[in-house]
Amino acid sequence: MIELETYRVKARAFLDSMAPKYARKARSGNTVEQDLALGRQYMAARYDAGFAGINWSPEYGGQGLSNLHKIAFDAKEMHYGMPVGFFGISLGMPVPMMIHYGQDREFVKERVTKALRGEEIWCQMFSEPSGGSDLAALRTKVEPDGNGWRMNGQKVWTSWAQYSDYGVIVTRSDPTVAKHKGLTYFWVDMKAPGVEVRPIKLAGGDSHVNEVFLDNVRLEDNQRMGEVGGGFGLALHTLMIERYIATDSAGFGPHLDEFVKLAKETTLNGRPAIEDGRIRSAIARNHAMRAGLDSITRRAMLMMQAGMQPGPEGSLQKLVAVRSRQKLSELALDLQGTAALPFDEHAYVKEDWGTSWLNAPTGRIAGGSDEVLLNTIAEKVLGLPQDYRPDKGIPFNQIPA
Amino acid sequence: MSILYDEGQQAIATESRRVLDARMDKGRLLGLLEQVAQIDQPFWDTAVEQGWTALALPEEHGGLGLGLTELGLVAQAAGAATSGAPFLTVGYGAAQALLAAGHTDDLAALAAGEKLATVAFAEGSDPLPAGSAVTFSEGKLTGTKPAVIGGLKADLAVVLAIHDWQPVLVVATLTDVTRTAVPSFDNSRLYADLTFAATPATVLAEGQTALDLARDVLARMAVVTAHEQVGGAEALLNIARDYSLTRKAFGQPIGAFQSIKHRIAELYGLIEVARANCIHAAASEGAPDFLIAAADARLSATEAYDTAARDCVQIHGGIGVTWEQGLHLHMRRARTLGIEQGNLLFWEDLLVDQLAGKYQNEGAGA
Numbered sequence: 183m184i185e186l187e188t189y190r191v192k193a194r195a196f197l198d199s200m201a202p203k204y205a206r207k208a209r210s211g212n213t214v215e216q217d218l219a220l221g222r223q224y225m226a227a228r229y230d231a232g233f234a235g236i237n238w239s240p241e242y243g244g245q246g247l248s249n250l251h252k253i254a255f256d257a258k259e260m261h262y263g264m265p266v267g268f269f270g271i272s273l274g275m276p277v278p279m280m281i282h283y284g285q286d287r288e289f290v291k292e293r294v295t296k297a298l299r300g301e302e303i304w305c306q307m308f309s310e311p312s313g314g315s316d317l318a319a320l321r322t323k324v325e326p327d328g329n330g331w332r333m334n335g336q337k338v339w340t341s342w343a344q345y346s347d348y349g350v351i352v353t354r355s356d357p358t359v360a361k362h363k364g365l366t367y368f369w370v371d372m373k374a375p376g377v378e379v380r381p382i383k384l385a386g387g388d389s390h391v392n393e394v395f396l397d398n399v400r401l402e403d404n405q406r407m408g409e410v411g412g413g414f415g416l417a418l419h420t421l422m423i424e425r426y427i428a429t430d431s432a433g434f435g436p437h438l439d440e441f442v443k444l445a446k447e448t449t450l451n452g453r454p455a456i457e458d459g460r461i462r463s464a465i466a467r468n469h470a471m472r473a474g475l476d477s478i479t480r481r482a483m484l485m486m487q488a489g490m491q492p493g494p495e496g497s498l499q500k501l502v503a504v505r506s507r508q509k510l511s512e513l514a515l516d517l518q519g520t521a522a523l524p525f526d527e528h529a530y531v532k533e534d535w536g537t538s539w540l541n542a543p544t545g546r547i548a549g550g551s552d553e554v555l556l557n558t559i560a561e562k563v564l565g566l567p568q569d570y571r572p573d574k575g576i577p578f579n580q581i582p583a
Numbered sequence: 584m585s586i587l588y589d590e591g592q593q594a595i596a597t598e599s600r601r602v603l604d605a606r607m608d609k610g611r612l613l614g615l616l617e618q619v620a621q622i623d624q625p626f627w628d629t630a631v632e633q634g635w636t637a638l639a640l641p642e643e644h645g646g647l648g649l650g651l652t653e654l655g656l657v658a659q660a661a662g663a664a665t666s667g668a669p670f671l672t673v674g675y676g677a678a679q680a681l682l683a684a685g686h687t688d689d690l691a692a693l694a695a696g697e698k699l700a701t702v703a704f705a706e707g708s709d710p711l712p713a714g715s716a717v718t719f720s721e722g723k724l725t726g727t728k729p730a731v732i733g734g735l736k737a738d739l740a741v742v743l744a745i746h747d748w749q750p751v752l753v754v755a756t757l758t759d760v761t762r763t764a765v766p767s768f769d770n771s772r773l774y775a776d777l778t779f780a781a782t783p784a785t786v787l788a789e790g791q792t793a794l795d796l797a798r799d800v801l802a803r804m805a806v807v808t809a810h811e812q813v814g815g816a817e818a819l820l821n822i823a824r825d826y827s828l829t830r831k832a833f834g835q836p837i838g839a840f841q842s843i844k845h846r847i848a849e850l851y852g853l854i855e856v857a858r859a860n861c862i863h864a865a866a867s868e869g870a871p872d873f874l875i876a877a878a879d880a881r882l883s884a885t886e887a888y889d890t891a892a893r894d895c896v897q898i899h900g901g902i903g904v905t906w907e908q909g910l911h912l913h914m915r916r917a918r919t920l921g922i923e924q925g926n927l928l929f930w931e932d933l934l935v936d937q938l939a940g941k942y943q944n945e946g947a948g949a
Binding site: 438442446456462463465466467469470471473474475477478480481484485488490495498501502553556557559560561563564565566567568569570 | 585586587820824827828835836838839841843844845847848849851852855856857858859860862863875876878879880882883886930931932934935938939
């Protein structure tokens with residue numbers, strides 16, 4: 183297997199060669215549709231250059247390299263601002279799940295290649311109006327229909343569903359057993375009759391998430407993934423795959439250097455703000471926190487390199503980084519005063535404090551809210567008791583609404 | 584640099600914790616709080632017997648030739664046990680100053696635990712005064728260093744003073760120095776005002792070199808202390824968790840209430856961030872960004888230990904504030920360790936100066 187440092191050099195050379203056509207600068211002013219088209223071109227180029235499916239088996243068009251190689255490439259790619267956001271979920275969870283559980287292996291192979299090349303996009307339909315954090319409270323139901331199934335219900339917060347060709351979905355197949363036990367996992371053709379996608383405009387102005395309405399959607403039994411009633415286990419498996427994503431101690435907002443720069447350029451009480459104790463304290467505390475997260479990441483990489491399982495402290499990344507990004511962004515706006523008021527809704531979240539601030543709440547809620555993450559740390563890492571759960575062990579259809 | 588502990592380092596961590604678990608005694612530590620000038624002798628005997636005094640000194644001076652990482656692991660165990668002796672850190676700091684200046688006569692005695700050394704830099708709110716109130720002239724020190732850590736028992740001290748209005752770092756034997764005990768909220772730290780009256784001393788470094796050396800020694804001691812703080816914070820996290828699993832209120836363990844479990848989970852976050860910074864800082868000994876790494880470790884470890892002390896007591900309710908339960912041992916130690924080796928305000932300023940300077944040097948793309 184190619185040595186990691188050599189691989190980084192190779193990745194950098196590839197990304198440099200792609201940058202003029204695809205990176206942040208080349209994308210500025212694009213509409214979402216133009217950006218998606220550019221993204222598809224980039225994905226195809228990336229596939230042809232051998233940087234797609236880095237840690238996937240060659241049998242499915244992957245490169246057969248380690249998780250570390252993938253993280254190394256993703257971390258580098260993140261700096262360039264390539265138009266890959268549309269494909270993040272698709273290749274992050276649903277497609278790997280298809281590789282694990284898809285019944286028709288030829289169909290799976292075809293889908294995987296097209297997804298890697300950006301020709302097709304997959305979405306993940308978990309959250310519902312009745313349950314986000316409480317996934318197992320979902321109500322979308324499937325009922326046997328001949329040799330297949332019929333599905334009715336509604337999903338929400340589904341990223342990129344409006345551009346998706348396929349999706350994976352967790353449904354309730356048996357309401358007479360406890361809520362975790364009656365779930366079944368399928369893949370869905372997003373163009374099938376009865377599937378309707380409605381984008382939701384978010385506070386920051388963009389509409390990457392959607393409501394998905396499912397009205398008498400027919401599913402063949404070979405669209406089922408895993409056992410009937412095994413859906414919750416598969417949902418957990420899906421979330422486990424997320425462990426091998428690149429982290430960002432800046433919480434996917436601006437780097438602390440940007441704040442230092444702002445503090446040096448801004449005057450406060452007739453002096454550079456970098457000399458103000460309150461600003462200095464914020465810089466120092468944020469630096470200490472981010473440096474700690476970076477060190478946790480490097481140690482996790484070393485552990486993986488040594489064939490060990492990274493420690494549970496990796497679960498702190500999103501919790502700690504995103505909420506501190508939110509507060510630092512508020513402070514950056516305060517620091518600029520009225521100069522912070524002009525707002526460009528297309529500004530880049532890693533360069534613009536207003537955009538970073540306005541979109542930070544999404545980061546604290548999506549993919550496990552702060553509160554759920556704290557519960558997980560308390561229960562799974564520290565062994566503290568579960569919350570009071572009045573619905574525990576009760577058949578789903580007997581839980582008081 | 585970040586590392587994974589190797590087998591030897593893991594053994595040091597396990598063994599130091601095991602020894603201290605077996606030998607430390609809460610009742611004895613509580614007793615020390617009410618006596619001025621008493622060191623926890625069993626801890627110090629253990630430190631000498633286990634070779635902790637020799638750990639981070641070079642082999643040619645009777646040391647074991649290990650470094651900050653290993654000493655940090657011992658400090659972490661000592662912190663968990665609120666061990667009652669300050670010399671693990673300041674003895675190491677003094678030895679590093681002597682070593683850097685090539686003044687090696689006393690190192691073997693320090694390694695063997697036969698002599699005790701301390702560091703006398705801080706004056707009030709300034710951990711590193713460039714214009715000290717202690718003057719050095721014609722080979723002699725005059726003036727008072729306030730609340731020197733371990734000052735009541737140390738045999739020698741590395742002192743930051745001024746000579747012709749320039750900083751100077753000297754070493755002095757404390758035999759004839761007047762020591763005035765400082766009764767404190769954490770008495771086993773042996774704080775004493777040291778009053779020098781024409782006390783003979785030897786120069787280790789002068790001018791900017793003296794200040795740079797003192798800063799490096801302070802940063803090293805801060806990294807050791809940060810490990811000690813992480814050890815203390817982690818002990819408190821475990822105490823809080825165990826208590827919240829057994830104590831019941833309103834028909835369930837209090838650890839089932841989110842106000843309690845989230846508080847403990849937040850502590851876990853603070854501690855893991857601080858631990859990661861400590862590992863990075865210890866492994867960055869001698870590297871160009873060591874000061875930054877030390878500041879990160881120090882800031883996050885102080886926050887972790889202070890927060891753990893506050894929250895652990897709070898989670899215990901009434902029993903948490905009793906003398907006998909002893910959580911105040913950690914509460915007191917969290918604050919003394921927070922003040923020793925430069926307070927938060929000092930490290931915040933030092934870190935920002937480093938970052939702002941670094942930014943200037945490397946330009947906007949850094």
